Amino acid sequence: TPMEEGSDDLTSRLSLDGGRFYKYDHYDHLNHPRPPSRPFAINLLGCRKFLTVRIVGAAKEEGGEGGKFNLWCMDGETEKEWQVQGRTWEEFKELRRKLTELRPSIGQVAFPKEVNGSTGLNLFGTRERMDLEGRRVGLEKFLRKISTLVYTSNLHPKSREIMHAMQEFLACGEQEFKVSDRSRSAALRRAVQCYTARVFLLPVLDILVAQFVAGVKGSLPTNAQIVNMCKQPERGSLKAATAEGLERVRGFLQQLFDVVSEGCKEDLKGISEREFYKGPEMNEERIEKIVKSGVRRQVEAEVYVPLRSILSRVTVNAYRREDVEMKKRVEGLKGQEQAFYNIPEQLRSPTRYGRASEILANGIGKSTLPKDKLDAIVSSAGAIVDIFKEEGLGGEGGPGDKSLGADDFLPIFINCVVNSGLDRMVSLCVLVNGLVDEGSKIGETGYYMATFEAAVEHIKVMVVGEGGECVFLREEEEEEGGGVGEEGGGGQDVDKLERMLATSGFMG
Structure with missing residues (x-):
């Protein structure tokens, strides 16, 4: 929305460019990026620009109704992954408050409603039960939106502060972001993965992945069904469900891989042909293999990670007998x-x-x-x-x-x-x-x-x-x-x- 003259909104404050002051913009185009009224520079030193974030676990919080959430994070620039355990509902609200102070338009980003007893308001304004899974999904969408604003929205004078606030919440300060492999092949793989991560910011792919993940979660056995299946000899039904679920995910991974590889062929070729990645060991066959590896890795991060918990639960219980016997063998x-x-x-x-x-x-x-x-x-x-x-x-x-x-x-x-x-x-x-x-x-x-x-x-x-x-x-x-x-x-x-x-x- 247009901002009035003299507004204290951060997006209307003055910025300095070459000794001259000018307004950043009269609009904060959070969801519809457009060039700013005049060029300006933002220092992104220390900012992690390729973070993939998923909330992979949720549990009830003792003495509270908001829940506690476990986060899985991956930095595309260094290929490092880590987990953040036990972020609370109150911590999420505090993060949103900080971000909104830095950029008020972040208040437009969907965020789960406050719990009122056992109910909350859904998007259509009707009252419905606010379950833990629904809150997890809403919080994950919020995190993924904010962590990618540098690509999906206009740059903002406070972009650096916003990214640093997100990184603090994701415990980036506790991680050591060092590139362990500086070879040309590893650098090319990282570049391809970072590019692929940006491709998945397209709404059509985001929606497609979300629908598939929800479908798989709904098709795999529930906890109660797993318990009953474990009573069967050799757990044949559970093993069959495991095989069916893995095959479904494998097929979707391959389809998405093909979509990105074929649809973005020219871009991927352009990346691999940069002078930095050229060398005697980088022949055409090797480059093709590296590019495929980078694409595949990000595709798995987008699809497999949100399904990892339920796939693991089904697989581990289907083959628990074999795993226990194997553990005994290894110990011996x-x-x-x-x-x-x-x-x-x-x-x-x-x-x-x-x-x-x-x-x-x-x-x-x-x-x-x-x-x-x-x-x-x-x-x-x-x-x-x-x-x-x-x-x-x-x-x-x-x-x-x-x-x-x-x-x-x-x-x-x-x-x-x-x-x-x-x-x-x-x-x-x-x-x-x-x-x-x-x-x-x-x-x-x-x-x-x-x-x-x-x-x-x-x-x-x-x-x-x-x-x-x-x-x-x-x-x-x-x-x-x-x-x-x-x-x-x-x-x-x-x-x-x-x-x-x-x-x-x-x-x-």
């Missing part, structure tokens, strides 16, 4: 020497291939996106090959005397998987394999993913024999162990699942 194998895994003496590493195990632990255990988990598997396998070369393993003749073939590689990889300390490995395989794009199931990536799955299958039947040797159980011996909710399983009973569902998070 920890601390075993390399000889136990039948690794030939000339291939045993002085460092026990520790670097490869660390990549699995950090890249899989501490990451959210399926793409990152898959990349960690590939990187870990690559580290094994690098260690093999660096330490001169292979034979009496030293480096190169013996190549690292598939039969040699698998025992080493099994050793690394056990030492990584990963939790819920069976669920992990189901998740990554269920969401991976078809292109990643072939070539080097597909080979290493298949090798990881083979390693998990081997660990399922490995035990330490009476003489300390590696023994593989027969199928009937493996089945005698029972499972979760079954006699002899040693796991949680089905009647405890309702309490467990609320805390069944998935791998960090």
